Amino acid sequence: MNFLRFAVRRLLEMAVTLLGASFVVFGAMYLAPGNPASFLLGGRSASPAALEAIEKQYHLDDPFFAQYFRWLGNVLQGDFGRSLQYRTDVSELLASRLPTTMLLVGMALLIVVVLGLALGRFGAVRGGAADTTVLVGTTFAIGTPSFVAAILLQGLFAVQLGWFPSSGSGSGEGFGSMVWHLTLPAVALALYLVGLLARVTRSAMLEAMEGEHVAVARSRGVPERHIIRRHVFRNALGPVLTTAGLIVSTLLVCTVLVESAFSVGGIGQLLERAATTKDFPTVQAISLIIIGIFMTVNFVVDLLLPLVDPRITLGARSKA
Amino acid sequence: MTTLDIRGLRLRLPHTARPVLDGVDLAVGPRETVALVGESGSGKTLTSRTVLRLLPEGAVAEGTVEVAGQDVLTMTAKELRDLRTRTAAMVFQDPRAAINPLRRIGDFLTESVVLNKVLTSAAAEARAVELLEAVGLTSAALRRYPSQVSGGMLQRVMIAGSLMGDPKLLLADEPTTALDVTTQAEVVSLLGDMRERFGTALLFVTHDLGLAAAISDRVSVMYAGRIVESGPAAELFAHPRHPYTKALLDSTPDPDAPPGRLTAIEGQPPDLREELSGCPFAPRCVLATAVCTEQAPQAAPAPGNPAHTAACHHSDRLGTRLEGETVDA
């Protein structure tokens, strides 16, 4: 299949999936218990007339499909509606918070990729005690929920040692300050995935080492470190790349917990607050964005796989 | 100087009762082709891999394995790399498994000589093109991936790759069994041509006696980790001096012979978990007598032909009696 046809087909698939997702996201909020109108009133009792006015303003009394299609039409034009809680446009809220989350997720991803690959490779290549250490370490990493990691890191490095701030994102104080503020959250966010990626890398490398071509390369005098790089690590990249979708989606989901734990004002924290306060438009917008990012990552992975493994053609799954 | 000289090679594997290779003697002269034949499990692959010191985990080797005068078993890591890059190279059985599917054919050809600084990358590429043309491919193959060429072509790539470091010795371990019948013959004749053209010696491992007869100057027959018979190819096949060789020849389908003459060898080769005393072939041998189970036969030259040796107590009976039988049949 040629590249263009593949890309077009996948983009169409993504559009259909996003449409379905938008329906589910909207429907779930519609069915959720709790009435946004009463939230808007902030618990004050209101006259039926006032209530009706609010319902009219937010179109809460329209039939479900009318509400859905109005919302969808606006979303397609980049208008996610107004936040019930913050009384501003959701798109503005997102614009101010998305960079923080992107930086946090980006830092965590960097930690995951660098540490995960390095640890997995280290264990697979060294074997013995080094490998056992990696196995035990990754077991702990995988077993520690990110909010527990957050509390531990906060207690040790922020409260006890005072090396990092215990909360906030440092946004508005420059890039350096943001990185400094987001270091602990990024580590908390990355921990589980470092363990996961190290495990995947390790076992993919151990499997690649069994390949006959590795013994053949050795028989041809290729130096050991090149064998590891060119024939073992290189051949483990395919299985590693297929976990990219899982890694990114886990980062996006866990950022909700971590941002809340560190009071980082990103979209994760925003989602958490919006969900507890029935701020429908905000929840819907963030959910759609997360789904969109996830699908984009999978699309990119599918484009990259044939580059990593020439036996895989675009759109076909690996048989190897 | 002999290109390959294996003397008294004894190889022990963990969890076995006896050495899997037991006193192997094998020599290949410059530009000579020697075929190593024998049943499955006799130790042909282990012998050829030992030449590059590719030993299974936990294996212990004794004896000497000299390639161009240097003992492989006592080489330093550096000398070993040098041996593998420039002196001896192996053509493996299954090119699909032996060549990394994720890297280009050009990388496969050049990596060893470039990484060991035998050639610059430009020189290595030029040599790769020269060799690809020699094996009947074009330089276009350099940029291909293994999955994009046929098995026969890939085995040609493998042969080209083995010649990159201009070795003195080629080892080919059943280089055609993974290929289909028509390409098998092509690859074998190519291997012969390449040996001729690039002046290497060749140790050809096979269990196909017809192939061994066609390609080799000399043949060594292996049974249960020992060389039981060794000699000039024509002489050895015409006048086998070991009952095992004779039995192998009788069990080989011969297109010229009338059907019905094919006889499989009775019994199984001895298990590695049991000790052996006497001749390992005795339990399956039609000529076996008491001495065979008591005393291990030593390789002895044929009368009047010192190049033809056999390790059998009854070599002299074989020439007359069994041949007489065949004529009667």
Ligand SMILES: Nc1ncnc2c1ncn2[C@@H]1O[C@H](COP(=O)(O)OP(=O)(O)OP(=O)(O)O)[C@@H](O)[C@H]1O
């Ligand atoms: N890595 C290994 N570990 C343990 N045993 C092995 C190993 N490699 C080979 N053996 C054993 O050594 C014996 C000789 O094996 P080898 O592969 O040399 O036989 P072969 O003559 O090449 O047979 P074939 O014709 O089937 O290739 C066999 O009994 C085999 O089971």
Ligand SMILES: [Mg+2]
């Ligand atoms: Mg073999």
